[in-house]
Amino acid sequence: MEKKLLVGITGASGAVYALFFLRKLREISIPCEVIITDAGKIVIKHELEMDWRALGEYAEKIYGEREIGAPPASGSAPYLGLVIIPCSMGTLAGIATGQARNLLLRAGDVTLKEKRPLVLVVREAPLNSIHLQNMLTIAQAGGVIFPAMPGFYNRPKTLEELVEHFVERLLQFMSQFIDVKGNWKAWKGLE
């Protein structure tokens, strides 16, 4: 069975990051399944003026947060890892405290327990001490906080260029763990 990357989309601002990330995964032939939270569906509509179902073009499957019996809820489903883009403070908190109350929180919990890569593209400003503590908890548990902080050093001329560069940087980071054929590379520190 071909291993797939799991992609979570929450109700944090920055739905465009998710869209560009999914497009890029398809471009480089990394198969993925997507979990979208209820709030994520609302923000996709608000920010991209598109229906979340349109993302089906880029994913092999799309799950809603209430599909708690779906494969991402189980450690026996061999996903490559989980990237949550964008990741809300609510989902960050839920994973940091092991709540597993919906499919995305459960998938985050499973990803950590199975020692697979978990990358949270968090977005909020300003950050309170609870947000910062939760990020530290995730980092200490083996996850990666990859904040939605695009760089300006390559002088983007458009919003598209800015987002494109950000998702390329994210994929460059992910290439430590997966190659373009979707095979495992050892999770940092466990080689």
Ligand SMILES: Cc1cc2nc3c(=O)[nH]c(=O)nc-3n(C[C@H](O)[C@H](O)[C@H](O)COP(=O)(O)O)c2cc1C
């Ligand atoms: C337009 C819009 C933008 C939002 N932006 C953010 C954000 O940048 N960061 C954040 O943590 N929450 C943001 N929220 C709030 C979350 O959507 C809300 O806390 C939600 O309950 C998160 O649920 P989820 O983590 O299950 O997606 C935003 C909400 C809306 C409607």
